[in-house]
Amino acid sequence: MKTEELIAALAAGGDVVDPGSAARRHAGAMAVAVLAALLMTLGLLGLQPALPSEALIPMFWVREAFCAALAAAGLLGAARLSRPGAPLGLAPAAIAAPLLILWALALGQLMVAAPQERLNLVLGQTARVCPFLIAMISIPLFVAIFRIMRSLAPTRLRLAGAAGGFAAGAMAALLYTLHCPELAAPFLGIWYLLGILMPTALGAVLGPRLLRW
Amino acid sequence: MPPNEERLRGLLLRGLAGDSSAYHAFLKELSGHLRAFLRKRLASLPEEVEDLVQESLLAVHNQRHTYDPRQPLTAWVLAVARYKLIDLLRRRSRTELLHDPLDEDNELLAASDSEAADARRDIAKLLQQLPDRFRLPIVYVKLEGLSVAEAARRIGISESAVKVGVHRGLKALASKVRSSS
Numbered sequence: 001m002k003t004e005e006l007i008a009a010l011a012a013g014g015d016v017v018d019p020g021s022a023a024r025r026h027a028g029a030m031a032v033a034v035l036a037a038l039l040m041t042l043g044l045l046g047l048q049p050a051l052p053s054e055a056l057i058p059m060f061w062v063r064e065a066f067c068a069a070l071a072a073a074g075l076l077g078a079a080r081l082s083r084p085g086a087p088l089g090l091a092p093a094a095i096a097a098p099l100l101i102l103w104a105l106a107l108g109q110l111m112v113a114a115p116q117e118r119l120n121l122v123l124g125q126t127a128r129v130c131p132f133l134i135a136m137i138s139i140p141l142f143v144a145i146f147r148i149m150r151s152l153a154p155t156r157l158r159l160a161g162a163a164g165g166f167a168a169g170a171m172a173a174l175l176y177t178l179h180c181p182e183l184a185a186p187f188l189g190i191w192y193l194l195g196i197l198m199p200t201a202l203g204a205v206l207g208p209r210l211l212r213w
Numbered sequence: 214m215p216p217n218e219e220r221l222r223g224l225l226l227r228g229l230a231g232d233s234s235a236y237h238a239f240l241k242e243l244s245g246h247l248r249a250f251l252r253k254r255l256a257s258l259p260e261e262v263e264d265l266v267q268e269s270l271l272a273v274h275n276q277r278h279t280y281d282p283r284q285p286l287t288a289w290v291l292a293v294a295r296y297k298l299i300d301l302l303r304r305r306s307r308t309e310l311l312h313d314p315l316d317e318d319n320e321l322l323a324a325s326d327s328e329a330a331d332a333r334r335d336i337a338k339l340l341q342q343l344p345d346r347f348r349l350p351i352v353y354v355k356l357e358g359l360s361v362a363e364a365a366r367r368i369g370i371s372e373s374a375v376k377v378g379v380h381r382g383l384k385a386l387a388s389k390v391r392s393s394s
Contacts, residue, residue, distance in 0.1 A: 001267075001332070001335055001336040001337040002329065003244055003266055003267055003270070003329045003332065004241075004329070005337075006336060007237060007240040007241055007244060007270065008237065009351075009355040009356055010240060010270065010271070010274045010355070010383075011228070011234075011236045011237035011240055012233060012355045012356075012358055013233065013354045013355060013361070013379070014231045014232065014233035015231065015376065015379070016229070016230060016231040017229040017230075017278050019278065082279070083279045083280075083281060083284070084276065084288075084289050084292035084293045084296065085284065085285075085288035085289040085290075085291060085292035085293075086281065086288075152276075153276040153296075155292050155293075155295070155296040212300070213272070213275075213276070213384075213387070213388075213391075
């Protein structure tokens with residue numbers, strides 16, 4: 001087939017591209033994945049009984065804001081990396097800022113704590129399971145985000161895969177706060193981050209294979 | 214920004230809204246720019262140029278929904294063409310052929326080349342290998358120029374199934390094109 005003929009074939013039919021319909025489909029897929037991850041959290045792990053009283057502690061809201069900010073930044077980065085030629089813009093800074101703020105807070109908490117308290121601030125009660133539970137909750141989100149990204153056109157596949165995995169991990173961390181009893185900044189800065197980095201690494205590995213077109 | 218950016222962008226936007234003659238003009242003009250861009254980059258693989266022009270046109274068409282009208286068209290097209298070029302070179306693992314740095318922005322629309330060589334790979338043959346649910350909608354709507362309604366009647370499926378068949382079929386064709394080179 002000559003290039004002229006290919007062009008004529010591609011232009012034939014005059015189908016309309018409606019950008020809104022893809023956005024609605026993506027929003028629907030994300031809503032289903034969030035619901036699945038929420039059901040996993042509540043069904044397999046259960047709601048934290050102390051949640052109502054914890055909600056009065058400022059650190060509770062710091063934790064929510066930390067996870068929500070990382071999730072928003074990850075989704076922004078994944079969206080930018082899914083369109084050819086779109087600039088990354090503020091996405092890297094939006095990922096770095098909440099991390100740096102939380103780490104500064106963690107250092108402050110460790111410095112003012114009594115020496116025998118410090119290990120407890122880092123390990124809490126649940127350090128051993130926390131990253132794995134976040135990674136588990138991220139599975140439906142990871143699948144949905146990768147399916148959406150496959151319908152778009154990322155050109156930097158490894159980075160795009162990592163951003164998609166990061167977004168899935170951060171959203172999972174936000175849902176995990178419904179179950180998690182830990183509020184100390186050093187704990188969050190290590191174990192939550194580790195839980196988010198697991199799907200991030202998986203995304204970086206799978207990106208070049210799953211996202212190419 | 215190259216002077217033809219605005220005009221090409223206008224043609225594409227009209228094409229996305231359903232104006233197929235504007236879209237045809239867009240693809241035709243773009244093919245010249247792609248050819249010049251790829252011919253310069255593939256100086257040591259001249260026989261690959263036309264195949265990659267076709268593969269890039271198919272990619273531009275299949276991914277046209279990822280173009281954000283607020284974004285410069287040059288950046289979008291350049292990213293698609295560069296992705297397809299790097300993808301080819303990586304498959305060949307001959308990245309040393311890449312003499313030019315690929316990061317000069319805005320120069321894709323600066324040159325054009327309308328002399329199409331023959332493609333080595335025949336997309337029409339690859340189309341024959343697709344299953345009927347993809348092949349028939351593409352043949353009727355895209356090659357024979359039937360309306361979606363007529364094609365639906367002829368195949369005996371719904372109009373939306375024809376549209377989905379064309380859409381998914383062109384993506385399947387693109388991946389056949391990709392794995393055949």
